Amino acid sequence: MPRFAAGVVHFQNKIYPQKKELFERLSEEQTPEALFITCSDARVETAMITQTDPGDLFICRNAGNIVPPHTEQTGGITATIEFAVANLKVPHIVICGHTQCGAMEGAMNPEGLDKLPHVKKWLGFTKAAVDVVAEIGSGKSKAEKMRMLLEQNVILQLQHLKTHPSVAARIAAGALCLHGWIYDIKTGAVQAFDEATNKFIAVDERYSEEVDRASAKGK
DSSP states (O other), rough: OEEEEEEEHIIIIIIITTTTHHHHTTTTOOOOSSSEEEEEETOOHHHHTTTOOTTTTEEETTTTSSOOOOOOSOHHHHHHHIIIISSSSSSSSEEESSSSHHHHHHHGGGGGGTTTTHHHGGGGGHHHHHHHHHHHHHOOOHHHHHHHHHHHHHHHHHHHHHHHHHHHHHHHHHHEEEEEEEEEETTOOEEEEETTTEEEEEHHTTTHHHHHHHHHHOO
16 A cells, blocks of 8 residues: 555656646546446556546456356346436447456356355356357367457447447447457557458457558558
């Protein structure tokens, strides 16, 4: 904790003055470009990965980057999605999984979660992805199955997103795009789901036009 307190002091004395105008503007409103749903894992640092400033991302984190299908039962994830989409009107939602994910390891081996009943129940929202891996992953190594599960879980949660009324309405209006990413903790690489090929490909390939425009604008 002393290290964190020292970090706050450094922020107040060194970082904040450099971005004073940004924080003053943010005190009046927020207009994030995306709702970013990712895992609670401490190794996933959203701002560092995306190189974004405060105010750019509306962030929702939970074990396994899970989006439960919409129901009438109110929950924190459902409320966050509704607020971001219907009120803040974000134009993008990203679901970002990651390598070495403990939640996915638990989903693959639920028998080891008996002492964590709430975690075990929560990971039930990944069951369809686990079943897909069991169906088409026969003969593959443990590492290959885990990679497959990471991908299938992101795809599944994108499907769950579409059951939320606010999301479905904005997609129908052409005002919202969904994105599925996987972040590799060891290499820093990020792959994005490409619906045209039904595969995860490198971000610079998936968003080549956007990256080129951003690079040109930054010159």
